[in-house]
Amino acid sequence: MSFKDLKLNRPILRAVAEAGYDNPTLVQEKTIPLVLNKKDVIVSAQTGTGKTAAFALPILQLLFDRQDASKKGKTIKALIVSPTRELAIQIEENFTTYSTYTNLRTTVVYGGTSIEPQKDTLKKGVDILIATPGRLLDLHKQDIVNLDYVETLVLDEADLMLDMGFIDDVKKIERLCTREKQVLLFSATIPYKVEQLAQTILNTPERVQVATNSSTSKNVNQLLYYVPKKNKIELCLHLLRNTIKGNIIIFRRTKFGVEKLEKTLLNNNYKADSIHGDKSQTARQDALTKFKKGTINILIATDVAARGIDIDSLDAVVNFDLPSIPETYVHRIGRTARAGKNGIAYSFCSADEKNYIQTIQQLIQLQLDIIDEHPYPLDPKAKPIVHKSKKTGSKHKKGRKSEASKKKKKRWY
Ligand code: AMP
Numbered sequence: 001m002s003f004k005d006l007k008l009n010r011p012i013l014r015a016v017a018e019a020g021y022d023n024p025t026l027v028q029e030k031t032i033p034l035v036l037n038k039k040d041v042i043v044s045a046q047t048g049t050g051k052t053a054a055f056a057l058p059i060l061q062l063l064f065d066r067q068d069a070s071k072k073g074k075t076i077k078a079l080i081v082s083p084t085r086e087l088a089i090q091i092e093e094n095f096t097t098y099s100t101y102t103n104l105r106t107t108v109v110y111g112g113t114s115i116e117p118q119k120d121t122l123k124k125g126v127d128i129l130i131a132t133p134g135r136l137l138d139l140h141k142q143d144i145v146n147l148d149y150v151e152t153l154v155l156d157e158a159d160l161m162l163d164m165g166f167i168d169d170v171k172k173i174e175r176l177c178t179r180e181k182q183v184l185l186f187s188a189t190i191p192y193k194v195e196q197l198a199q200t201i202l203n204t205p206e207r208v209q210v211a212t213n214s215s216t217s218k219n220v221n222q223l224l225y226y227v228p229k230k231n232k233i234e235l236c237l238h239l240l241r242n243t244i245k246g247n248i249i250i251f252r253r254t255k256f257g258v259e260k261l262e263k264t265l266l267n268n269n270y271k272a273d274s275i276h277g278d279k280s281q282t283a284r285q286d287a288l289t290k291f292k293k294g295t296i297n298i299l300i301a302t303d304v305a306a307r308g309i310d311i312d313s314l315d316a317v318v319n320f321d322l323p324s325i326p327e328t329y330v331h332r333i334g335r336t337a338r339a340g341k342n343g344i345a346y347s348f349c350s351a352d353e354k355n356y357i358q359t360i361q362q363l364i365q366l367q368l369d370i371i372d373e374h375p376y377p378l379d380p381k382a383k384p385i386v387h388k389s390k391k392t393g394s395k396h397k398k399g400r401k402s403e404a405s406k407k408k409k410k411r412w413y
Pocket residue numbers: 020021022023024025028046047048049050051052053310
């Protein structure tokens with residue numbers, strides 16, 4: 001199938017061709033006609049499948065005929081809600097690319113940065129708004145954003161949105177838009193919570209599923225290193241010196257771990273930077289830009305900070321800490337070997353993480369390749385180290401809430 005078959009008009013086709021897209025991806029093929037038919041749709045697709053264009057292109061097409069309203073007369077007709085700032089910025093970049101040859105105006109608003117310039121842009125009038133939930137509600141409260149004319153509402157990465165505690169904000173945003181709007185829900189996974197949300201806000205939705213949650217790219221070589229916890233940094237340095245080359249993302253579970261590893265790598269003269277939830281928006285964006293431009297080649301990240309970020313030409317993913325949720329492993333390694341390229345995923349497993357490996361392998365239906373030949377092997381009989389926590393349960397486990405409700409709580413990611 002070609003983009004022409006999807007009944008997109010010439011200005012959009014031209015921008016798509018200039019972006020270097022030859023043919024639509026599967027999720028685009030399935031989703032675009034449904035959106036153009038004004039259906040509500042639940043799409044289960046991960047980053048890397050081309051899901052952004054799957055909603056952006058038909059939205060632009062639907063709005064194209066009304067693109068010439070004078071700037072002041074412009075109203076927000078499409079609203080895209082994204083859980084993270086980085087993802088919101090990326091979606092806006094895509095819209096801007098695809099709308100190059102139209103008069104449609106797009107902007108993005110997110111927290112953690114000055115609100116005034118965002119107000120100025122909004123006052124000038126936009127057709128398409130991309131926003132994180134907290135800042136959007138802030139701007140609405142201040143009467144800067146009017147959602148009365150929203151015709152299409154997109155909830156991107158809905159599962160992450162709920163994991164981050166945005167459920168009430170999302171419901172509120174939905175209620176602030178008109179009743180008749182079209183709702184598109186995109187989610188990497190569709191757990192019960194997402195299904196419940198979909199039932200309350202979507203109207204007889206169509207469903208598109210392009211890959212199961214457990215699918216991992218065939219082009220990713222998945223290697224497993226058993227290593228004592230205390231030797232993980234040495235193993236990482238050893239592999240960076242001898243084995244791992246190119247653009248690398250290293251995942252750690254906590255922001256503390258991210259910072260510690262970053263210091264070590266910088267002390268060893270590696271070009272590294274990091275992103276995690278405690279860094280300012282500017283610092284996070286700065287790190288990403290440096291990574292994309294090649295000023296640095298190692299990015300250290302927590303899962304939440306890195307979710308949804310699209311980075312071309314990633315050569316390797318290092319799971320310095322294994323994720324406790326097996327789907328997170330799939331998300332992480334899905335960042336390498338995009339678009340038919342090859343990639344390698346290195347996973348470090350200490351004694352206390354052995355259970356995680358089992359659940360990951362069950363999910364992906366694949367055994368990782370165990371690499372024994374390295375200087376820091378784990379004693380096969382090593383007992384897991386049990387950390388005694390002072391309290392049962394963590395007061396931080398709920399994750400990030402909206403900007404408005406954050407109240408300076410310390411977060412671990
Ligand atoms: P996404 O899943 O939206 O994050 O997209 C992943 C990457 O695929 C982005 O870099 C897009 O620019 C790219 N992309 C999207 N659609 C296509 C297409 N039809 N052909 C080639 N690349 C695409």
